[in-house]
Amino acid sequence: MDAMTTAVAEPAEPVGFSGRLGSYFGMAIGNFLLTIVTLGIYRFWAKTKVRRHLWERTTFQGEPLEYRGRGIEKFIGALIVFAVLIVPLFLFGLVSAALTASGNKEWAPLFALPLDIGLLWLFGVGMYRSQRYMFSRTAWRGIRGGMVNGGWLYDWTFLKYTLLQVVTLGFSGPYSATRLWNLRMNDAMFGSAEVHADAQWRPVYKDFLIAWLGALVIYGTAFFLVFTQFSDLIAVMKPGAPPPADPKALAAAVIKVYGVLIGAAFVASFLMIRYHAMLLRELFGKTRLDTLGFRFDATGLDLFKFQLANIGLLIVTFGLVTMVMPFRIWRFYTAHLATVGHLDADSLQQTTLAGPSQGDGIADAFDAAAF
Amino acid sequence: MASPTLLTRPRSRYPVRGVIHDGLSARAQPVEIRFDGDGVHLDGGDGSTEFVPRTVLRRGDRAAPRPALHRTDQPDWRLVPDAAPPPDWLRGLPDIGSLSPRARRWYAATAAIALAILGGLWAFGDTLLDITAPLVPQRMLAQVGDGLVRQPGGEQCVDAAGTAALGRLTARLTPTHGFVEPVRVTVLDTAAVNALAAPGGWVVLFRGVLDKATGPDEVAGVLAHEFTHVALRHPTKSLLRQMGVSLLVRAIGGDVGGYADLAVVLSSSRRAEAAADTGAVAQLRASHISPAGLAAFFHRILSEDRAKPKDATERVLDQIGSYAATHPGESERAVMVEAAFMRQGAVTPALNAADWRALRQICAVKAQS
Numbered sequence: 001m002d003a004m005t006t007a008v009a010e011p012a013e014p015v016g017f018s019g020r021l022g023s024y025f026g027m028a029i030g031n032f033l034l035t036i037v038t039l040g041i042y043r044f045w046a047k048t049k050v051r052r053h054l055w056e057r058t059t060f061q062g063e064p065l066e067y068r069g070r071g072i073e074k075f076i077g078a079l080i081v082f083a084v085l086i087v088p089l090f091l092f093g094l095v096s097a098a099l100t101a102s103g104n105k106e107w108a109p110l111f112a113l114p115l116d117i118g119l120l121w122l123f124g125v126g127m128y129r130s131q132r133y134m135f136s137r138t139a140w141r142g143i144r145g146g147m148v149n150g151g152w153l154y155d156w157t158f159l160k161y162t163l164l165q166v167v168t169l170g171f172s173g174p175y176s177a178t179r180l181w182n183l184r185m186n187d188a189m190f191g192s193a194e195v196h197a198d199a200q201w202r203p204v205y206k207d208f209l210i211a212w213l214g215a216l217v218i219y220g221t222a223f224f225l226v227f228t229q230f231s232d233l234i235a236v237m238k239p240g241a242p243p244p245a246d247p248k249a250l251a252a253a254v255i256k257v258y259g260v261l262i263g264a265a266f267v268a269s270f271l272m273i274r275y276h277a278m279l280l281r282e283l284f285g286k287t288r289l290d291t292l293g294f295r296f297d298a299t300g301l302d303l304f305k306f307q308l309a310n311i312g313l314l315i316v317t318f319g320l321v322t323m324v325m326p327f328r329i330w331r332f333y334t335a336h337l338a339t340v341g342h343l344d345a346d347s348l349q350q351t352t353l354a355g356p357s358q359g360d361g362i363a364d365a366f367d368a369a370a371f
Numbered sequence: 372m373a374s375p376t377l378l379t380r381p382r383s384r385y386p387v388r389g390v391i392h393d394g395l396s397a398r399a400q401p402v403e404i405r406f407d408g409d410g411v412h413l414d415g416g417d418g419s420t421e422f423v424p425r426t427v428l429r430r431g432d433r434a435a436p437r438p439a440l441h442r443t444d445q446p447d448w449r450l451v452p453d454a455a456p457p458p459d460w461l462r463g464l465p466d467i468g469s470l471s472p473r474a475r476r477w478y479a480a481t482a483a484i485a486l487a488i489l490g491g492l493w494a495f496g497d498t499l500l501d502i503t504a505p506l507v508p509q510r511m512l513a514q515v516g517d518g519l520v521r522q523p524g525g526e527q528c529v530d531a532a533g534t535a536a537l538g539r540l541t542a543r544l545t546p547t548h549g550f551v552e553p554v555r556v557t558v559l560d561t562a563a564v565n566a567l568a569a570p571g572g573w574v575v576l577f578r579g580v581l582d583k584a585t586g587p588d589e590v591a592g593v594l595a596h597e598f599t600h601v602a603l604r605h606p607t608k609s610l611l612r613q614m615g616v617s618l619l620v621r622a623i624g625g626d627v628g629g630y631a632d633l634a635v636v637l638s639s640s641r642r643a644e645a646a647a648d649t650g651a652v653a654q655l656r657a658s659h660i661s662p663a664g665l666a667a668f669f670h671r672i673l674s675e676d677r678a679k680p681k682d683a684t685e686r687v688l689d690q691i692g693s694y695a696a697t698h699p700g701e702s703e704r705a706v707m708v709e710a711a712f713m714r715q716g717a718v719t720p721a722l723n724a725a726d727w728r729a730l731r732q733i734c735a736v737k738a739q740s
Contacts, residue, residue, distance in 0.1 A: 018436060027434075056435045063399075064437060066449075070468075072478055079485070141399060142392030142447050191397060348397035350447060 012295050016059035017334035021324060027053055028323040044078065045071030051134075054330045060140055061292075061339060068144075069137035077133075077358035085122075089115075117159070124158030125151050128184060129356070135188055136355025141345060143191035146353030154183055169216070174201040174208045174279065181283050192349035193290035199283045207275040207300075215268035222264035226257050273307065274300030284337065290348075293340035298332070306332050386414075387454045394447020404452055406460040411440070411450070423450075429467040441467045500608040507607055509552060509571070515610065516571025520557065526737040528558040528578065533733025536726035540587070543658050543721065544595050546602070554601055556594070560734045564672060566593050568600035570607050578734050584668060590730070591658075591721035592651060592665025599650030605643045661718040 031046035048071040055067035092115045128151030135145035161176035178199040185197035230253055277300040284296035298306075310328065313321040321328075386406075390399040391413065405412040410424040423442060431439035431449075440450040455461075470478065492499070541556050552572040564579035574597040576590070584590045600606065655662045722730065 052432060053434070056432065056437075064435075076481065139447070141397040142394040142449050143397045144447065345397040345399070350395050 012338040012340045013061060015334045015337045015339065016062070017057055017331055018059070019054060019057040019327060019331065021327060024053060024327040025324055028327075032323055041075070044074035047071075048074060050326050054326070055138065058330075058334055061343065061345075063141050066139040067137060068139055069133070073133075073358050077356075080358060120162060121155055121159050124155040124162070127158070128154045131184060131188075133356050135190075136353070140190075141348075142350075143348055144351050144355065145188065145190045146351045146355060147187045148189060148353060149187050154187070157183055171212060173212070174204045174275075177201075177279060178204075178282065181287075185287055189351060189353060190289055190348075191351050192347075193343070195287065195289050197283070197287040199286040204275060204278045204282050207278045211268075211271040211275045214271045218264050218268050218271070222260050225260055230257055270304070270307075273304050276300075277303045288341075290343060291341055292343040295338045295340050296333075296336050297338070298336040302336065387452050387456075389450060389452035392447075392449040392451070394445055394449070402450075404450070404456075406456050408460075413450075425464070428464060429469075430461065430464045431467055433466065496612070500611055501604075503611060504604040504607040505551070507611070512552070512607055512610075513571035516569040516573040516606070519569045520559075520573050520575055526560045528560050528734035528736070529738045530729070530733045530736040532729035533558075533731075533735070536722060536730040537733065539726060540591060540594065540722055540730070543660070544591060544598055544654055546654065546657070550598070550602055551604060552601065554598065558733050560737055566597050568597045568606050570610055572601055573606075574598065574601060581731050581733070583672070584664075585671075586664060587720055587722035587727045587730070588661050588664025589668040590664075591660050592655060592662065592668055595651035595654045595658075595660075596647045596665070598654065599647040600643070602650065603643070603646060605647070609640065609643075658721075659718050660721045664721070 055065040132147035188195040
């Protein structure tokens with residue numbers, strides 16, 4: 001369906017979220033304790049409970065979302081992926097360990113590289129399939145979402161763009177991010193309505209370039225510092241080097257090196273905040289569900305305040321805030337997200353796409369899904 | 372029991388109004404709902420009526436801010452009343468999450484199998500390793516071990532007379548039926564007071580042990596300990612455990628599982644060390660070497676460690692160490708070995724004086740590894 005014209009002029013309607021931190025916290029504590037008692041196995045059910053809690057309190061055009069996923073589906077999905085992955089990973093690990101250990105170091109990358117690329121490839125599949133599972137289990141007015149593909153094709157593009165990022169030292173970030181978003185979203189449907197995404201990299205490039213150059217300078221300085229100030233440490237790390245004379249001084253130096261590198265990453269990520277806000281506005285702003293557009297209005301300052309508050313809370317609560325982090329992130333996103341225009345609910349039909357029968361096992365195996 | 376917020380209205384009037392989402396389109400159909408003992412009567416107001424039997428109805432998520440009714444024969448169908456159904460009517464209505472008996476059996480079987488596997492690994496992990504460790508090809512282990520031995524740094528000590536003495540000590544400590552794999556002993560020119568057994572039959576003695584030892588019996592004790600590790604295939608098992616079991620537990624259990632796994636690794640290597648001590652004492656007795664050397668060596672290392680001035684952090688680390696260490700505390704060992712000392716038979720020194728002198732000088736000649 002083509003209805004570009006109707007989406008823009010109409011007023012925006014904020015996405016509603018009526019969640020309360022108190023009731024979320026109660027659930028999160030229960031999840032945390034059960035996860036510990038079950039040695040981590042409960043996390044599949046915990047994640048499902050979190051999603052159900054957040055979805056049910058989120059309204060979209062006045063009607064709440066519904067999450068239909070089940071913990072058991074996620075658990076079985078993870079078991080399947082695990083069963084498929086364990087053997088090749090084990091063999092790869094054994095072979096490359098044997099190669100490194102036997103001194104054939106030059107051969108080890110030959111095995112390590114395909115493994116790393118394979119894992120990266122799987123990570124991309126996992127992201128796609130995680131979204132596919134989540135959409136298929138999300139309903140609104142009794143209508144479910146879905147994705148038209150299985151993610152195996154998407155993934156070659158994911159791999160290509162990720163490697164491009166590595167080669168260009170991250171310079172292709174906005175290009176990769178917008179292209180991958182478009183690819184993922186254009187595969188999505190909600191009921192009979194198609195999702196269209198046409199996010200562009202050019203509008204966000206100016207903000208990105210400043211941050212990127214800044215980050216390059218920061219990382220460059222950090223690495224320069226490490227290599228000039230801690231040359232002793234690096235000498236010790238070389239294979240076959242004599243053991244350190246003073247292990248305590250060495251430990252102190254290692255902590256300092258990590259301090260410098262983490263500090264650099266920290267400053268660089270704050271430089272990127274303006275760009276990230278801009279990117280989110282572009283991604284959501286250029287996405288629509290049939291005739292219904294979206295608008296995300298968080299500025300760099302909003303995102304900065306949000307992240308600063310997170311870090312502050314992390315320190316003040318001794319990390320306890322991580323338990324309610326999904327809630328905080330969801331609330332931030334829903335507070336800044338609005339729909340623009342109108343969706344003809346009466347003509348919206350149920351999806352014909354078959355959802356996956358089990359959970360997004362790959363993402364779960366990596367423990368990578370955000371919510 | 373959680374009561375939906377809509378229940379708090381002063382008095383709900385029945386019939387209540389509500390909407391149906393039929394799951395076919397997103398259109399909401401307004402209806403008047405009458406709750407009846409057998410089901411719900413739905414009146415569309417335009418003459419269309421429907422009766423849904425209670426047997427197919429399910430109660431939606433109780434924690435949801437807006438209560439809804441589901442039906443089992445149409446998974447996408449939702450009935451959303453403006454006011455909560457009467458509590459009497461709701462009583463006994465199954466929740467949507469509750470499984471059908473068939474699904475319950477299926478899931479229970481899956482869970483039982485998964486639990487059996489995990490429980491089996493927990494309980495019989497050692498047995499499994501006992502079975503699998505001998506199956507790993509010797510060639511592969513040798514390669515892994517060769518690399519590991521080069522890693523600690525330092526040069527190999529290869530003085531001819533010292534090597535010959537070490538060979539004689541090794542021969543004396545070799546069980547009558549031999550080792551499960553060919554044992555290779557080497558001395559590394561490193562001041563650390565330590566020794567280790569690596570895959571592929573490698574036993575590495577650090578020069579620090581030779582420096583600290585007051586006699587050949589002490590070195591024999593340390594070697595016998597490491598030889599027992601080899602005999603029990605501990606290096607191979609720890610390699611397998613690291614790669615297999617850890618991967619499994621971490622993949623299924625996430626971060627929390629990782630800590631649980633660490634606990635398993637720590638406890639199992641404590642057991643391995645204790646077993647190596649026991650084996651060492653037995654071998655020393657069989658070789659007619661006094662276990663007093665092993666006891667004295669551990670005792671001295673321990674007291675030197677105690678005598679060192681320590682700051683608060685180190686004391687705390689010591690405390691944690693006695694719980695988390697992969698080796699049993701030196702004091703535990705000393706007690707065990709000294710008990711064995713009481714039962715020793717006729718013994719001779721592990722090496723004669725000339726061999727002992729030669730062994731201590733083994734690092735006079737070094738080879739770059």
